[in-house]
Amino acid sequence: MPIPAPAQLAWQQAELGVVFHYDIHQFDGLRYRQVDNRRTLWSDANLFAPALLDTDQWVAAAKAAGARFAILTASHETGFRLWQSDANPFCLKATSWGDGKRDLVAEFVDSCRRADIQPGIYMGARWNGQLGVLNFRVTEASTISQAEYNHLIEAEVEEICSRYGDLFELWFDGGILSAEDGGPDVLPIFEKYQPNSLYYHSDQRRDVRWGGTESGTVGDPCWATVDLERIETGEDRHDNVRDYLRHGDPDGNAWCPAMSDAPLRNHEWFWEPGDEHKIEPLDRLVEMYYQSVGRNSTLILGATPDDRGLMPEADVTRLAEFGQEMARRLSHTIAQTSGEGDVVDLPFPRASRIDHVVIQEDIRQGERVRGYEVEAVTQAGPRVVASGSCIGHKALHEIPPLTADGLRLRVTAHDATPLVRNFAAVCSE
Numbered sequence: 001m002p003i004p005a006p007a008q009l010a011w012q013q014a015e016l017g018v019v020f021h022y023d024i025h026q027f028d029g030l031r032y033r034q035v036d037n038r039r040t041l042w043s044d045a046n047l048f049a050p051a052l053l054d055t056d057q058w059v060a061a062a063k064a065a066g067a068r069f070a071i072l073t074a075s076h077e078t079g080f081r082l083w084q085s086d087a088n089p090f091c092l093k094a095t096s097w098g099d100g101k102r103d104l105v106a107e108f109v110d111s112c113r114r115a116d117i118q119p120g121i122y123m124g125a126r127w128n129g130q131l132g133v134l135n136f137r138v139t140e141a142s143t144i145s146q147a148e149y150n151h152l153i154e155a156e157v158e159e160i161c162s163r164y165g166d167l168f169e170l171w172f173d174g175g176i177l178s179a180e181d182g183g184p185d186v187l188p189i190f191e192k193y194q195p196n197s198l199y200y201h202s203d204q205r206r207d208v209r210w211g212g213t214e215s216g217t218v219g220d221p222c223w224a225t226v227d228l229e230r231i232e233t234g235e236d237r238h239d240n241v242r243d244y245l246r247h248g249d250p251d252g253n254a255w256c257p258a259m260s261d262a263p264l265r266n267h268e269w270f271w272e273p274g275d276e277h278k279i280e281p282l283d284r285l286v287e288m289y290y291q292s293v294g295r296n297s298t299l300i301l302g303a304t305p306d307d308r309g310l311m312p313e314a315d316v317t318r319l320a321e322f323g324q325e326m327a328r329r330l331s332h333t334i335a336q337t338s339g340e341g342d343v344v345d346l347p348f349p350r351a352s353r354i355d356h357v358v359i360q361e362d363i364r365q366g367e368r369v370r371g372y373e374v375e376a377v378t379q380a381g382p383r384v385v386a387s388g389s390c391i392g393h394k395a396l397h398e399i400p401p402l403t404a405d406g407l408r409l410r411v412t413a414h415d416a417t418p419l420v421r422n423f424a425a426v427c428s429e
Contacts, residue, residue: 001366001416002225002255007198008207009364011069011169012224012257012393015293017300018062018319019071019122019171019261021269022104024048024080026307032270038077038127038134039141045094048080053309055104055111061303061311063115065319066326069168071120071300072108074160076173079130083163087155090130109164118168120198121160125153125184126174136177150184157186161193169198178202200259203232209256211297212245216262216288218297221390223248224257224367231256250370250390250415257393260292263302264315271304276314285322286329294396329398329428330356335406336424344420347377347406354404356426357386357397362419367392371413376404389413391420401427 004012025032025040027047062070075081081091083105093100105121112119127133131149132141138149153176161170170190177183180203187204190197198207209231211218226249231241248258263269265278280288285301292299303319306312334352337344357374361367373387374397385407386397407425411418 001368002253003366004224004255004257004363005207007196008255008257011198011208011298012363014068014118014168015298015394016065016067016289017069017071017120017298018065018067018303019073019300020058020108021073021076021302021304022082023073023076023270024078026271031272032268034077038129040078040129042078042080042090042130045080045090046096048092048095049097050305050307050309053104053305055108056114057316058108058303058305058311059111059115059117061316061319063117064316064323065301066323067117067301069118069120070108070112071122071169071171072105073122073124073173074105075124075156076122077124077127077129079128081156083159085156085159087152087159105160105164119164120169120171121164121167122171122173123157123160124173125176126172136183146182153184154186154189157184158189158193161190167194167197169200170194171200172202176202178204180204206231206256208259208298209245211258211260211292212242214262216260216299216301217291218258218260218295219243219246220291220295221247221250221388222258222295222297222392223250223252223390224255224296224363224392225249225252226254226256227252228254228256250367258297259300260288260297261300261302262288263304264318265304269302269304271306271312273306276312279314279318282318282321282325285318286325289326290396290398293394296390296392296394330358330426332427332429334425334427336422338421338423340417340419342411342414342418344409344423345406346408346423346425348404348425351403351405352425352427353401354425354427355399355401356428357399357407358422358424358426359391359395359409359420360393360422361391362421363393365419366416368414368416369411369418370415372409372411375408375410376402377406377408378402378404382408
């Protein structure tokens, strides 16, 4: 039975993160078109000039949403690097912003640590508009060879992994081609400098998987296990792979939990002026939470600072509203317990109103439960209020409000002795 590595366990327990997308094209006065940015040669690094940039403000917005980790796009599809790179001249050294001396990665990581949020980094190697790289490969538009590009990426990964202390996660945009397939040999570099971090991803190693959509949701059920050969880089080569990613496989051969990602501004990972109306409504964010964290997945929301270098006030407000609403719904625990076996009882101190049920397996020993139901113990007798197949790190059920004397968890199918880390009854405030 597959079990999680420590980094995978920590990532699942974190439950909610924010990824901040920032790049040079946000300063060119044009609307972002992904296909163009993958093919554009950026001649002037001085376009990058956020006059008020404040990563403390970014991270505070993430923390207000309830995030336990935050990720920065240190590089994306343009090829511009948001740190003081010695390997790549197309970086902050080439700008007049901060006299060419500021390091946005360093500032971001420091802000995360001050806020007690785990820092992660997102890097782009699959596309590079500056160097004419498309889908991992140099092209006729490239000014360097494939070998030179591979060495450049290796050097950049070493800079990121060796300069900024322990990172929570290293995320490669669209994955990274493995050395065996002609790509850069970055995994040994990562494992040397970041042995306790999460790696996402290549065919050599993938600690987590994409959840199949950018809707912030996964399927029901959503298992943390899969067969890795079915989700190789270039995933669409396999039939029905997106459905497989959304649900996982209870009989899978590897632990690879699902990430649910979605931009806060619907369909926009990068800031555009005048698009505040695209910010997801609060009820949609709440729905995402139940259909991601509540289904054994980790939710990552995309936030996008503006051309001033600040998170727009409307975005900050919505993130705070989201954090407050989830706290209102889930912070008041009536009773909780742990246990093992086919039945776990949860008596209440007194008859109480409840509207949520939380169940968590001890996933350090794998996902063992294959079916379950929850009964409310009431004056009128037992009543089934929730059921499902996968529990994993967390199954969160919102139920019609009722008054009960307790709950009973019945495991109806399992592969090994069920180990329940947490069984709780919650009432929203």
